[in-house]
Amino acid sequence: MIGIFGGTFDPVHYGHLRSALEVKDIFGLTEVRLIPCANPPHREQPAVTAEMRLQMLELAIKKQPGLKIDTRELDRYDQHQAPSYMVDTLESLRQEFPADPLLLFIGTDAFKQLTGWHQWQRLFDYAHIVVMTRPGFETQKLDDFFKARLAVDIKELAQAPAGKLCFQQVTQLDISATAIRDIIATKQNPGFLLPDAVIEYIMQNKLYETH
Numbered sequence: 001m002i003g004i005f006g007g008t009f010d011p012v013h014y015g016h017l018r019s020a021l022e023v024k025d026i027f028g029l030t031e032v033r034l035i036p037c038a039n040p041p042h043r044e045q046p047a048v049t050a051e052m053r054l055q056m057l058e059l060a061i062k063k064q065p066g067l068k069i070d071t072r073e074l075d076r077y078d079q080h081q082a083p084s085y086m087v088d089t090l091e092s093l094r095q096e097f098p099a100d101p102l103l104l105f106i107g108t109d110a111f112k113q114l115t116g117w118h119q120w121q122r123l124f125d126y127a128h129i130v131v132m133t134r135p136g137f138e139t140q141k142l143d144d145f146f147k148a149r150l151a152v153d154i155k156e157l158a159q160a161p162a163g164k165l166c167f168q169q170v171t172q173l174d175i176s177a178t179a180i181r182d183i184i185a186t187k188q189n190p191g192f193l194l195p196d197a198v199i200e201y202i203m204q205n206k207l208y209e210t211h
């Protein structure tokens with residue numbers, strides 16, 4: 001089974017990395033693919049270039065062999081082209097891995113907005129969707145589309161390549177890239193929120209110094 005973890009990673013931080021590492025262990029994944037988004041359709045354009053976001057991600061996972069960077073969205077688009085739609089990314093991955101179960105990991109906020117995603121129903125044609133929840137999270141009433149796909153046991157995800165919905169509690173750290181950018185812009189210390197190698201890169205390149 002292969003995990004898929006998308007994001008702008010602007011910058012990558014321990015909230016991203018801890019969640020990715022934890023779901024890899026929980027689900028017994030072969031690998032987790034971190035996929036930097038080129039042009040996010042549901043949020044503002046990243047503060048720094050795609051190349052710099054990629055370099056920060058490379059520094060962050062250097063010593064984590066189970067985490068792998070997948071640049072297909074950056075390769076497919078440039079800053080002047082169409083938004084990076086997850087359905088296109090999953091379709092591409094499915095062509096590469098025709099039989100492997102693919103698990104797309106998203107947060108609870110993203111799940112609440114899922115029905116606004118481009119061709120969101122087709123996501124289930126290519127992957128299972130795993131919603132990473134915080135302790136104490138209560139699943140809201142699901143409509144028939146989601147209820148029909150709900151997996152009661154995570155073992156169900158290994159039995160088919162796609163099509164299931166699963167909720168899984170993880171240790172989500174309350175860290176946001178927005179807060180990190182604000183900390184740096186106000187000349188505070190972002191230590192212990194993201195890897196030291198990423199902080200050093202940010203300081204060397206004078207990133208996020210202004211809002």
